[in-house]
Amino acid sequence: DVEKYAKPTYWILNYSNPAAIVSEACRVLRPKARIINICDMPIAIIDVVAAALECSKKDIVYDYFGLNHFGWFTSIEVNGEEALPRLREYIKEHEILLPAAFLADKQSLMKAAKSGDEGDENPEQNRHTKGSWYYVWKGVYEIMELFPEYLPNT
Numbered sequence: 001d002v003e004k005y006a007k008p009t010y011w012i013l014n015y016s017n018p019a020a021i022v023s024e025a026c027r028v029l030r031p032k033a034r035i036i037n038i039c040d041m042p043i044a045i046i047d048v049v050a051a052a053l054e055c056s057k058k059d060i061v062y063d064y065f066g067l068n069h070f071g072w073f074t075s076i077e078v079n080g081e082e083a084l085p086r087l088r089e090y091i092k093e094h095e096i097l098l099p100a101a102f103l104a105d106k107q108s109l110m111k112a113a114k115s116g117d118e119g120d121e122n123p124e125q126n127r128h129t130k131g132s133w134y135y136v137w138k139g140v141y142e143i144m145e146l147f148p149e150y151l152p153n154t
Helices: 019-029 041-052 084-094 106-115 133-144
Strands: 012-014 035-037 060-067 070-078
Touching: 012 019, 019 035, 019 060, 041 060, 041 070, 041 084, 070 084, 084 133
Parallel strands: 012 035
Antiparallel strands: 060 070
């Protein structure tokens, strides 16, 4: 439809999931199309990292490579100090990348994940720490063990 109705200078902004698969499909199916594939997960991870490290996300500078959900953090600095080793230790200790504040209610989070309830009774909670997201953040620990120098995207 975009090719049929849009001007030749059109851009398609793709903000859908699974982001990496859809991005690759767009590239293969429409190699000449002007498509920007975006994902907010790296930013959401930094929100959770800031909470886990008990700092402001404004104090974080990071290096990241990859595409959408398929990416890796190679450096996470807090106030100019490399924090990736400290963060990796935190994840190893808790076997999950979630801030301590959310881990305090781990049982209800796991129950919500199993029931499919996204936990809307706590609206101030980061949307990526509700319901089935528990298993996504748990996966960071599992993948991280295979790639010791990086922090994986979820």
